[in-house]
Amino acid sequence: xxxxxxxxxxxxxxxxxxxxxxxxxxxxxxxxxxxxxxxxxxxxxxxxxxxxxxxxxxxxxxxxxxxxxxxxxxxxxxxxxxxxxxxxxxxxxxxxxxxxxxxxxxxxxxxxxxxxxxxxxxxxxxxxxxxxxxxxxxxxxxxxxxxxxxxxxxxxxxxxxxxxxxxxxxxxxxxxxxxxxxxxxxxxxxxxxxxxxxxxxxxxxxxxxxxxx
Numbered sequence: 204x205x206x207x208x209x210x211x212x213x214x215x216x217x218x219x220x221x222x223x224x225x226x227x228x229x230x231x232x233x234x235x236x237x238x239x240x241x242x243x244x245x246x247x248x249x250x251x252x253x254x255x256x257x258x259x260x261x262x263x264x265x266x267x268x269x270x271x272x273x274x275x276x277x278x279x280x281x282x283x284x285x286x287x288x289x290x291x292x293x294x295x296x297x298x299x300x301x302x303x304x305x306x307x308x309x310x311x312x313x314x315x316x317x318x319x320x321x322x323x324x325x326x327x328x329x330x331x332x333x334x335x336x337x338x339x340x341x342x343x344x345x346x347x348x349x350x351x352x353x354x355x356x357x358x359x360x361x362x363x364x365x366x367x368x369x370x371x372x373x374x375x376x377x378x379x380x381x382x383x384x385x386x387x388x389x390x391x392x393x394x395x396x397x398x399x400x401x402x403x404x405x406x407x408x409x410x411x412x413x414x415x416x
Contacts, residue, residue, distance in 0.1 A: 207351035208279045277349035278305035282328075284343050284357040291367035292335075293393025296359045299329045300343045308348030316340050333392055334359050369394070391415055 281304040290296045302309060313325035316339065322330065332341060338360050346352035370389035377384050391397060399415040402408055 205275045205277060207277050207349065210276075277351050278347075279349075279351040280304040280306050280309060280345045280347045280353050282343055282345035282353050282355050284341070284355040287358045287360065289360040289362045290334075291363065291390060291393075292361050293333070293390045294367075294370075295387070295389055296332050296334065297329065298332060298341055298343075298357055298359075300345075300355065302328065302345055304353070305347050305349070305351070306345075310346050312344045312346075314342040314344065318342065332359065334361065337361050388415065 280302055282300050282302050285299045288296050288298075298313075300311075311326050311328055313322040313330055314320060315322060322332075322341075328343075328345075332339075338358055340356050340358045342354055342356045344352055344354045367390070369391065372383070372386055372388070374383050375386045376382065386401075388399070391399075395414060395416070397413065397415055399412050400408055401410040
């Protein structure tokens with residue numbers, strides 16, 4: 204059987220046909236039999252990455268012969284979303300996440316409010332969102348090539364106050380260096396009926412539009 208780290212293992216060999224008090228013991232060695240825990244829960248969560256686990260079932264002090272189950276535990280990734288954010292209505296929230304663990308073939312997916320809605324084209328550790336509710340929870344799910352996954356969440360709150368004004372990014376250098384490559388007006392969604400004009404450093408109008416979003 205193949206599992207992800209942290210998954211419980213429930214082999215079909217664990218049965219108690221005699222009924223009564225049932226104690227299940229696990230060991231990762233065949234002889235001599237050394238219990239990992241006494242009694243163990245069923246299902247049991249193995250700690251080793253690769254091992255053969257042996258199950259002994261007891262009833263009133265009588266024990267069966269061990270039955271084995273071969274278990275392979277695949278490594279999992281870890282993902283940590285950024286801290287909760289408060290923005291002004293109409294503004295953009297930049298959501299980020301950091302990953303660790305086994306990141307082989309890592310794939311991302313973001314959701315809104317407890318898996319209710321998948322955010323399209325969100326296969327990225329970082330996304331931009333424009334929530335319209337007072338509080339919105341976003342969930343980031345990271346899955347590696349083994350199919351093992353981990354998730355975390357961040358909540359974006361909408362606030363008000365003197366800081367809730369338009370933020371216009373007035374510098375644009377689209378040279379691909381990751382600095383000022385994009386231009387936007389943060390908060391423009393709160394003013395849908397707008398007229399926007401862009402001028403260069405010599406005062407020449409290089410672009411104009413209405414209802415910019």
